[in-house]
Amino acid sequence: MHYFFITGSSKGLGKALTELLLSDKNNFVYGISRTNTIYHQQFQHLKLDLADLDAVKQFQFSELKDATAITLINNAGIVGDIKHLGNLDAKKIISTYNINLVAPTLLINQFFNTYNNKIQKLVVNISSGAGRSPIDGWSVYCASKAGLDMLSLVFKTELEHNNINTNIISLAPGIIDTSMQDEIRKADKTNFSNIERFIEYKNNGDLSNPKETAKQVYAFIFNQKLHHKTICSVRDLA
Template identity: 35%
Template structure:
């Protein structure tokens, strides 16, 4: 069973469709659903609402190999931190980390310790290098990295030997998020021209390429660490 957040478009949709094409069953979690497939089922949930996330429940997964991919993410308002509303970081952290963490906790409690289980959180290079006007996003993705490392350590100590928690940076991907970044005024985002250049020089990954690289990492490579970049994965 493959469980993915944010499957309505972009990377999440491409990941879901790649798994469906391989005959896997997929559960998509999010506000909107655009995939119609006999092996796709949906759980409607606003991931920015902690109470809605708490209400999520899953079918019996005791006989399943499970992969959970927390792909859903938001950039938040692109502007200097002193210009943001007070709740901006909390909202971004909720979607990018807390919602995925709450879902992972549900799954860890439900899935038998002997079951093959992979948890993947989509991270970002912005979690390793500061980008002005992206304080909320950078903070959330840095938190994702250390959260995944900590969960991996904990589950090893608890004896869940067939478990891996991964934090995976996909690279710069041609998504609606990138389109929004390019439309930001330079007065709010000093590096906007760099991101326009990525698009104009064809340096952006397609979501479909990201989906294929992620599948290779999760299912075809030895996993000896927690933090990965898909830039390092060759097809």
């Protein structure tokens, strides 16, 4: 059995990817989120608030005796407060970093502590183009995704020193028609100069459907040739 742990399985990209994985009876998916929307015999929901670091620290990965491969997908993420620095809410700064960067770091650490065996393992961090070029109003989101990219690069160098059969990628999924984009379009123009561009993406039909993006992420998971480049994008498939 190929086991998957996917954060943010309840909606958007994470839900579409979970549903795609469940179409193969050789896959079993543990979905990690605050709410559950998926009911399937090869699926188990694990309720966890990734902003609650004490709960994340206590999260335990299951013992998987019949595993042939284990994949962790850090997909959950929030855009956070869309405001310029100076106007940000302190609590939202902290919760955005916790969900987007601190929780994935804790989960990766726990994942490799638990599965310190020779089974084939992959970590897919869902990053963003926003972690690779700055967008005003998105400082914490951009910084957290840049942090996820660097975390992935460092881990890759560590794996090269002491582990085989394991890989990590940090994958930018493109712009997807999910509730995150709804939230972005509701931002205040004075705190986000690019808002018109994001409204146009929606109006022009430029946003990708989550099911289409899930197919692209799926291609990255199952094609090992795509794992050699740690910092990657679904655009690399073109």
